[in-house]
Amino acid sequence: MTNRKSRPRRPSMKDVARLAGVSPTTVSFVINQSTHSNIPEETQERVWDAVRELDYRPNAMARGLRAQQTLTIGFISDVVATTPYAGQMIQGAQDLAWQHGYLLLLISTGGNQQMEETGVEMFLERQVDGIIYATMYHRAVTPPEAIDNVPTVLLDCFVEDHSLPSVVPDEVRGGREAIDHILARGHRRIGFVADNSTVPAQIGRLEGYQIALQGYGIEFDPSLVVAGQSTPAGGYGAAVTLLQQDNPPTALFCFNDRMAMGVYNAARKLGLSIPEDLAVVGFDNQELIVSYLDPPLTTMHLPHYEMGQWAVEHLLHTIAAPDTQDVAQQHLIDCPLIERASV
Amino acid sequence: MTNRKSRPRRPSMKDVARLAGVSPTTVSFVINQSTHSNIPEETQERVWDAVRELDYRPNAMARGLRAQQTLTIGFISDVVATTPYAGQMIQGAQDLAWQHGYLLLLISTGGNQQMEETGVEMFLERQVDGIIYATMYHRAVTPPEAIDNVPTVLLDCFVEDHSLPSVVPDEVRGGREAIDHILARGHRRIGFVADNSTVPAQIGRLEGYQIALQGYGIEFDPSLVVAGQSTPAGGYGAAVTLLQQDNPPTALFCFNDRMAMGVYNAARKLGLSIPEDLAVVGFDNQELIVSYLDPPLTTMHLPHYEMGQWAVEHLLHTIAAPDTQDVAQQHLIDCPLIERASV
Numbered sequence: 001m002t003n004r005k006s007r008p009r010r011p012s013m014k015d016v017a018r019l020a021g022v023s024p025t026t027v028s029f030v031i032n033q034s035t036h037s038n039i040p041e042e043t044q045e046r047v048w049d050a051v052r053e054l055d056y057r058p059n060a061m062a063r064g065l066r067a068q069q070t071l072t073i074g075f076i077s078d079v080v081a082t083t084p085y086a087g088q089m090i091q092g093a094q095d096l097a098w099q100h101g102y103l104l105l106l107i108s109t110g111g112n113q114q115m116e117e118t119g120v121e122m123f124l125e126r127q128v129d130g131i132i133y134a135t136m137y138h139r140a141v142t143p144p145e146a147i148d149n150v151p152t153v154l155l156d157c158f159v160e161d162h163s164l165p166s167v168v169p170d171e172v173r174g175g176r177e178a179i180d181h182i183l184a185r186g187h188r189r190i191g192f193v194a195d196n197s198t199v200p201a202q203i204g205r206l207e208g209y210q211i212a213l214q215g216y217g218i219e220f221d222p223s224l225v226v227a228g229q230s231t232p233a234g235g236y237g238a239a240v241t242l243l244q245q246d247n248p249p250t251a252l253f254c255f256n257d258r259m260a261m262g263v264y265n266a267a268r269k270l271g272l273s274i275p276e277d278l279a280v281v282g283f284d285n286q287e288l289i290v291s292y293l294d295p296p297l298t299t300m301h302l303p304h305y306e307m308g309q310w311a312v313e314h315l316l317h318t319i320a321a322p323d324t325q326d327v328a329q330q331h332l333i334d335c336p337l338i339e340r341a342s343v
Numbered sequence: 344m345t346n347r348k349s350r351p352r353r354p355s356m357k358d359v360a361r362l363a364g365v366s367p368t369t370v371s372f373v374i375n376q377s378t379h380s381n382i383p384e385e386t387q388e389r390v391w392d393a394v395r396e397l398d399y400r401p402n403a404m405a406r407g408l409r410a411q412q413t414l415t416i417g418f419i420s421d422v423v424a425t426t427p428y429a430g431q432m433i434q435g436a437q438d439l440a441w442q443h444g445y446l447l448l449l450i451s452t453g454g455n456q457q458m459e460e461t462g463v464e465m466f467l468e469r470q471v472d473g474i475i476y477a478t479m480y481h482r483a484v485t486p487p488e489a490i491d492n493v494p495t496v497l498l499d500c501f502v503e504d505h506s507l508p509s510v511v512p513d514e515v516r517g518g519r520e521a522i523d524h525i526l527a528r529g530h531r532r533i534g535f536v537a538d539n540s541t542v543p544a545q546i547g548r549l550e551g552y553q554i555a556l557q558g559y560g561i562e563f564d565p566s567l568v569v570a571g572q573s574t575p576a577g578g579y580g581a582a583v584t585l586l587q588q589d590n591p592p593t594a595l596f597c598f599n600d601r602m603a604m605g606v607y608n609a610a611r612k613l614g615l616s617i618p619e620d621l622a623v624v625g626f627d628n629q630e631l632i633v634s635y636l637d638p639p640l641t642t643m644h645l646p647h648y649e650m651g652q653w654a655v656e657h658l659l660h661t662i663a664a665p666d667t668q669d670v671a672q673q674h675l676i677d678c679p680l681i682e683r684a685s686v
Binding site for chain 1: 413414415418423426427429430433434437441444446447448449450451458465469575604608629631632635
């Protein structure tokens with residue numbers, strides 16, 4: 001999926017701080033010759049000694065940005081119009097940015113790679129202080145190389161070598177907690193209305209499903225996992241297959257709320273009442289669906305707003321102290337259970 | 344709703360052009376001393392004579408912007424996360440902006456007035472070339488005064504004295520075409536599942552409903568208009584009231600697709616088949632609803648994407664030639680019928 005090269009390990013501001021026996025903030029003050037600080041001459045000398053010993057070079061570009069910030073963040077995403085998810089990510093990002101006096105400069109590319117490259121160039125021309133690179137669903141990406149010129153956080157996506165920091169939903173935990181909830185209500189034969197792809201959401205939620213069953217000492221039965229397209233029609237088909245087995249499940253965990261819509265139709269067709277004859281749990285918490293379905297759907301909340309917030313918060317930390325955060329990481333955000341009336 | 348003052352009429356570039364007997368473009372070239380033009384000395388003198396006679400003063404701020412554009416448009420809206428509409432408006436705006444090398448700087452205020460004022464100031468600090476002021480649903484607004492400092496277009500909203508250009512859906516025509524479609528299928532007793540408010544969408548669509556009936560020589564029967572909240576529950580209640588009348592309607596026109604969802608539930612409850620026993624038309628064309636409902640819903644498309652495009656296109660014209668467009672206007676965009684299977 002990606003051919004991004006790992007960065008060589010350069011000495012960081014943290015290394016300087018460790019060697020000088022001071023905090024990274026103190027190092028930052030000394031190096032940037034901040035006039036607001038009041039750091040003893042002797043401490044300053046220790047810092048400069050450590051800088052020389054490690055051959056540490058502050059990130060010049062980042063220092064330039066700090067000197068002349070535009071208080072603007074470039075937000076580039078594949079989709080903005082077709083799902084409410086993108087809106088929630090943008091809202092979370094903008095709310096956090098707003099608290100710190102930042103605004104978002106927006107580009108929606110439809111996933112077009114040429115447009116992504118031009119878009120990042122346009123961000124750089126406008127001297128954004130950092131970039132959020134977002135996708136509509138959790139997946140591996142290969143952002144334009146030019147993104148390396150400014151602090152960047154990946155939102156709902158990741159590069160495979162994890163050379164850029166990212167924030168994604170905790171799919172495994174989401175799957176596990178959905179099944180734990182169903183198990184706690186007494187069900188032991190639980191079907192999985194799965195997505196017929198290998199996206200991280202499917203892989204992670206299936207892993208969570210298996211972990212939860214294991215916790216109750218229930219053996220994994222592959223015939224209880226039936227995949228289809230992640231649409232109402234796909235959910236309908238998978239549910240019919242599952243519910244017409246000889247020993248049918250009494251509960252269905254659905255890859256997403258759209259598939260759960262189809263599960264409701266299948267249950268109606270087969271004369272099964274929800275939740276009396278069949279418990280159903282969705283995933284996404286898509287407002288329009290969960291409130292329309294009768295009974296309202298218990299589901300796992302996809303934390304788009306919260307991921308948007310986290311991405312900007314992390315980005316602003318990196319902008320404020322670029323050399324203290326040179327180790328990329330992947331941050332997982334919980335998908336909490338939203339209990340309604342379908343279990 | 345608004346206390347914005349009408350602007351005093353200043354002489355415009357058009358007035359200068361008329362007096363000098365040349366085109367506004369020629370006036371623009373002469374005044375801006377464009378080196379690319381090749382305008383005869385004598386014509387230039389005529390233009391300057393007209394400028395003096397009318398005491399015409401080019402908009403200095405706008406000229407400054409032209410000299411040093413940031414190729415950035417401020418996009419300020421009340422909501423971005425909770426409906427797909429905002430996403431479609433942003434997408435339309437960004438796609439048109441992108442074609443011209445512009446990017447959108449985004450602020451979503453949740454309708455908070457203080458945040459709107461601060462937001463516009465932040466736009467001005469970042470020297471945006473123009474501003475789009477957008478709302479989630481068609482309504483009258485009072486934007487911050489500071490918005491007068493740059494070219495502005497109102498998107499899906501308007502100021503009551505029409506002192507700023509705006510683009511909104513053609514609600515009257517949308518209502519009329521919905522009813523024309525139902526009439527053409529032979530229905531003569533048509534109920535209106537209305538919104539219980541006086542928003543422009545409700546007023547306009549009701550007017551369209553009445554005009555269409557008039558066109559067929561059908562007298563308006565107020566008992567066929569029943570209002571409720573613009574939700575599935577509101578639609579359900581209004582539909583039950585309408586369908587249990589002595590002489591019930593054979594078709595229902597719904598204020599929006601959400602209310603149509605409730606109408607489908609009411610029909611099912613009363614044992615009515617759609618479209619055999621009851622024809623239904625919605626409004627909005629909200630993808631998730633229209634494709635889920637069985638049979639798929641015939642509805643009027645709310646042109647959010649197209650309005651977003653129009654707003655930016657008009658804004659860029661104004662930025663390019665600020666003094667040729669000093670007459671504010673309201674532009675209406677069609678809401679075309681999307682035929683599916685419910686009529």
